Structure formats: structure tokens, C-alpha cells
Amino acid sequence: MVCPCVKTTADTEEPMQQHIVGVGQFATIHNINNKTARKIPSDKSYTYSVEAVEIEAKIYKHLGKHKRIAKCIRCSNDYIDLRYEPNGNLETYLADKPVSAQWRYRLARQAIEAVVYIHKMHVIQSDLSARQFLFLPRDKESSNTVQSDLFALGSTIHEILIGRKPYDGVEDEEVQRLYSNREFPTLEDIESAHWRKAILKCWKTEYESASEILEDLPAVPLPTRIFLNLQLALRWLK
Incomplete structure (x- = not known):
């Protein structure tokens, strides 16, 4: 199964700050509903943040489903939804x-x-x-x-x-x-x-x-x- 790339809709609006579970150099990760972890650009005005998420989404689509790769539920140029792992990193x-x-x-x-x-x-x-x-x-x-x-x-x-x-x-x-x-x-x-x-x-x-x-x-x-x-x-x- 390849993660579908979909266009941003009302369903993909940015999650609230209190749900942040990780912050990287270019992206922030939110716990949406204890089932989904959403990765979005940390700063949408910063070109590298946006491009990093875009490229990562393309790579998840390219890799598809594999038991050693995190499960990508859906993605677009604006975000990546992964299966939320409650045990953390x-x-x-x-x-x-x-x-x-x-x-x-x-x-x-x-x-x-x-x-x-x-x-x-x-x-x-x-x-x-x-x-x-x-x-x-x-x-x-x-x-x-x-x-x-x-x-x-x-x-x-x-x-x-x-x-x-x-x-x-x-x-x-x-x-x-x-x-x-x-x-x-x-x-x-x-x-x-x-x-x-x-x-x-x-x-x-x-x-x-x-x-x-x-x-x-x-x-x-x-x-x-x-x-x-x-x-x-x-x-x-x-």
C-alpha cells in the first residue's frame, strides 16, 4: 500500500499547540487523536521547512508499506500523517x-x-x-x-x-x-x-x-x- 497524497482540506487544519509531541529543525509533530501523529512545517514562511515536508511526503509515497517503515496514513505538500506510536522514540x-x-x-x-x-x-x-x-x-x-x-x-x-x-x-x-x-x-x-x-x-x-x-x-x-x-x-x- 502506498500512502495517498491528497490535497489539504478542512480535515487537515493545523492542530493545537498543546498537542505538540516533537519539534525538529524544519517540522513540528502533533498528536492528533492518539492514533495519528501529524508532521507539519515548523514555519510555513520558511522555504526549507516547507520543502522538507514536501520531500519527505514524496519519499513515504515512494517507499510504500513495509514492516520496518513507519506507517504513513496520508500526506500532502502541507503535512504527513503517521500512525501514532504511544511508546515514543x-x-x-x-x-x-x-x-x-x-x-x-x-x-x-x-x-x-x-x-x-x-x-x-x-x-x-x-x-x-x-x-x-x-x-x-x-x-x-x-x-x-x-x-x-x-x-x-x-x-x-x-x-x-x-x-x-x-x-x-x-x-x-x-x-x-x-x-x-x-x-x-x-x-x-x-x-x-x-x-x-x-x-x-x-x-x-x-x-x-x-x-x-x-x-x-x-x-x-x-x-x-x-x-x-x-x-x-x-x-x-x-
């Missing part, structure tokens, strides 16, 4: 809920599966993380690439398995310096050697695709009712 959930190592491994695998799919569909996510992602150090004028997504995916896997960002608490400039010098965080808290190897290979840009990561990992038994969806901040078609 993954970073907050992991911080609030005690979860087993096996549960974390399954979530990390699902995160990889989401990236496999969007790359297959020629989409670069560019902002992967439980909440916010660390990117492969490169020229600031350079475009995001598969490799920068995979580097960031390694950091997200680290965050899922350990419960904190790589170099958590370190200033951004210092983190960039460390990564640029190929000085990577310790992975000793991760029990599985397979997962430690996979993260390090992401950081060292030794993978050509996300599917190669899955080939390096052992199978993980499927617990019940765990579904991780990649959502929001999808930027552009490659």
Missing part, C-alpha cells in the same frame, strides 16, 4: 524500560533491516539514530551517502546495545576529531563478538551495503511483539 523507550540483551539484539537487527530496505529503494536516510545520529566525518559540503548512513548505523547499533551514544557526554567537535583519527569507542560492554565486529566495520566503512552487515551476524530468536520502525527525517531520493 526508541531512545526514550530504552532509557525508561529495562530490557534484556536479547531484546536489544533483536531491535538492532530490525534497525539494519530498515536500512537495507530504504537503500534498496534508493533512499538515503541521513539522520539515523535512536534519536540523533553521528555521521561519518567528511567535507561539510559533501552529500550524504550509503557509507555515511552505514557509519551512522554502527553508532545506532552501539546505542541500542549499550544504552548510550558513542562518546556520550563528549563535545561534538571532540567526537568528530576522535572519529576522524579513527579513534573509536570501546565495545567491551557488548558481549557478542559478532556484533562488536559489525559495529567496528561500520565505523571503518568496510561495508558496501547494509545487507552485508546481516551476513556477519548470528540469527536472533524472535521475541513476541517487537516491531521497530524507521520513521521521520527521511530526507531525499538519491
